[in-house]
Amino acid sequence: xxxxxxxxxxxxxxxxxxxxxxxxxxxEMFRLQSFHLYGIIGSAVVTGxxxxxxxxxxxxxxxRGEAIHIPDKKFHKGNIYGGLIFGLGWALTxxxxxxxxxxxxxGATVIVITLLSAVAGTWVYGKLRERxxx
Amino acid sequence: xxxxxxxxxxxxxWYVAGPLIGLTVPLLLVLGNKTFGISASLxxxxxxxxxxxxxxxxxxxxKEKWNLVFALxxxxxxxxxxxxxxxxxxxxxHPRLVNELAGYGIHDYSSLxxxxxxxxxxxxxxxxxxxxxxxxxxxxxxxxxxxxxxSGHSIMGLASLQWPSLAATCCxxxxxxxxxxxxxxxxxxx
Numbered sequence: 497x498x499x500x501x502x503x504x505x506x507x508x509x510x511x512x513x514x515x516x517x518x519x520x521x522x523x524e525m526f527r528l529q530s531f532h533l534y535g536i537i538g539s540a541v542v543t544g545x546x547x548x549x550x551x552x553x554x555x556x557x558x559x560r561g562e563a564i565h566i567p568d569k570k571f572h573k574g575n576i577y578g579g580l581i582f583g584l585g586w587a588l589t590x591x592x593x594x595x596x597x598x599x600x601x602x603g604a605t606v607i608v609i610t611l612l613s614a615v616a617g618t619w620v621y622g623k624l625r626e627r628x629x630x
Numbered sequence: 631x632x633x634x635x636x637x638x639x640x641x642x643x644w645y646v647a648g649p650l651i652g653l654t655v656p657l658l659l660v661l662g663n664k665t666f667g668i669s670a671s672l673x674x675x676x677x678x679x680x681x682x683x684x685x686x687x688x689x690x691x692x693k694e695k696w697n698l699v700f701a702l703x704x705x706x707x708x709x710x711x712x713x714x715x716x717x718x719x720x721x722x723x724h725p726r727l728v729n730e731l732a733g734y735g736i737h738d739y740s741s742l743x744x745x746x747x748x749x750x751x752x753x754x755x756x757x758x759x760x761x762x763x764x765x766x767x768x769x770x771x772x773x774x775x776x777x778x779x780x781s782g783h784s785i786m787g788l789a790s791l792q793w794p795s796l797a798a799t800c801c802x803x804x805x806x807x808x809x810x811x812x813x814x815x816x817x818x819x820x
Contacts, residue, residue, distance in 0.1 A: 497695070497696065497699050499661050500658075500662075500664075500699045500703065501703045503658065504700040504703015504704045505707040505710065506707060507654055508705065508707020509711040510650050510651055511704070512712055512715070513641060513647060513715065514641070514647030514651070515742060517708065517743070518742035518743065519742075519743055519747065520721055520727065520739070520744065523727055523731075524724050525806070526806045526810030527726070527811065529724035529726060531644070535645065536644045536648040537780075537784060539644065539645060539649050540651040540652035540785050540789075541784070541788045543649040543653060543655075544652040544653075544654075544656070545789045545791070547652065547653065547789070548656070548791075550656075551656060556660065558659070558660055558661065558662055560662070562663060565663060567665065569787055569795060572777070574777060575794050575797045575798040575801065576797060577776075577801075578773065578775025579783075579797070579799070579800070579802050580772070580805040580808075581772030581776075582768065582772025582801075582802055582805060583802040583803060583804055583805015583808070584772070584806070584808065585767070585768025585805075586769065586780075587806040587807075588760070588765035589762070589765035591769075592669075592781070593668045593773060593780075594779075597668070597701055597705045597708065598704050598711075599708060601709040601712075602708035602742075603709070603712055605750070606748055606750050606752075606753055606762065607743075607748065609762050609763055610763070610769075611766060613763045613764070613766030613767045614672055614770030615770060616766075616770060617768065617770025617774070618673055618675075618770040618771065618773070618774045620767075621770070622673070625685075625686050
């Protein structure tokens with residue numbers, strides 16, 4: 497478990513150093529006033545894509561020697577509706593779930609309320625799931 | 631050495647931060663076949679604390695403990711970086727945004743998170759409540775409905791060429807543009 501803690505710490509540090517946790521940067525992105533976040537997401541995707549390709553091509557295994565398996569995501573209408581709802585929340589809070597955690601850890605204690613609301617939102621989704629279009 | 635310390639304290643450019651974030655994908659795969667995704671941790675919290683016999687929350691969340699540990703790590707990483715790895719320079723923001731926000735009484739750029747919007751005092755205002763509690767609710771509800779957030783869909787999903795993730799990512803962006811440009815101006819003027 498320690499390795500995942502360390503990976504999380506590294507990721508949290510990057511989120512802060514990239515200013516990805518900044519409400520201002522998110523507002524700039526959604527107003528097309530800065531390339532910064534587009535550059536980050538774009539280069540992250542390209543790096544990840546190359547890495548996944550290399551893993552598949554060379555049959556790279558986990559540190560325990562297991563074959564690496566990436567489950568396929570199936571399309572459903574929630575990708576659209578949920579995606580739009582999350583987008584609204586993203587621009588409002590200026591943070592997606594990862595940055596919210598880093599903000600709370602970084603001293604903005606009130607963001608704990610935002611995180612608890614996010615847990616509540618997740619719970620309400622679980623409760624209403626059967627009645628929502630998928 | 632001194633240069634390194636200065637560099638560590640400055641904000642990192644996108645071409646450094648982006649690839650590092652992208653490397654989280656193979657890192658988690660190689661460490662233990664884990665797929666990168668942060669919003670899933672919110673579901674595990676529900677499953678662990680308030681499952682209430684809801685089928686969506688009755689599963690062996692203990693098997694996904696790594697995800698909660700990873701989330702805790704992000705919290706700690708945020709603390710370490712904000713405490714030891716930041717200089718005191720103000721955030722530089724596009725002049726048009728500075729101009730726009732000044733109209734709503736937002737002038738303080740000393741922190742990455744505007745204290746004039748996100749603070750315990752602001753939580754008691756209608757604007758603050760909508761932005762923090764309301765925004766958080768939309769993030770939690772939307773990510774789970776969409777089956778992932780920026781990490782699970784936009785980075786992990788796109789990196790492994792999953793087209794549902796492309797659809798989700800386009801909708802994240804669309805929702806963000808609608809909120810920032812069409813709805814947020816009303817909320818900020820409350």
